[in-house]
Amino acid sequence: MRVYVEEFQVATRQREEIVVISDRVEEAVRKSGVKNGIALIYVPHATAIVTANENEPRLREDILNKLRALFPRGAGYRHDEIDNNANAHLANIFLGFHLTMPVVEGELRRGTWQEVMLIEMDGPRRRNVVVVVIGE
Structure with a gap:
């Protein structure tokens, strides 16, 4: 069993925004050398979200709205009363700070329209994304 870990940063520019990170996650999967397994995509932040969905501008606007x-x-x-970002913490709890996707034949297995997305809820900030690829 092989385990590969890669971390990268994403700079957000707005208080609330969606940043597509599929290419960077897929690059980590390729570098891992894992042929079949899983990829865990994790944001170690209490006010950001990671998910997968369609990268269509009107849908991104709908999601943020x-x-x-x-x-x-x-x-x-x-x-x-402390720092004016409770809404971002609540969104993180309900939507999630990690995503697990299969790795099949050395590639991240996504649906036709699925892109891996970081959703910023308390920006602008520099966010860390940790990708852990486990498999054979």
Whole structure:
């Protein structure tokens, strides 16, 4: 069994934004030399999200608008008394800070329209992304 770990950074530019990171994740999978296994994509942050979905501009806008509606800023959260980002923490809890995808024949197995995305909820920031590839 082989285990490969790679970490890279993503610079976000807005308070809330979606950044497609598929190419960087796929590069890590290729470098791992794993033919069949799994890839764990993890963001070690409490106010960012990682997911997979279609990279269509109107859908990205819909996703951010839905997140703003579900987790509005300034909604009277207790944590906002400290640093005004409770909505980002809540979005992270409900949507997730990691994603696991299969590696098949040396490539990340994605659906036709799936892209790996980092969703920034408390930017702009420099976010770390950890990719762990495990398999044979």
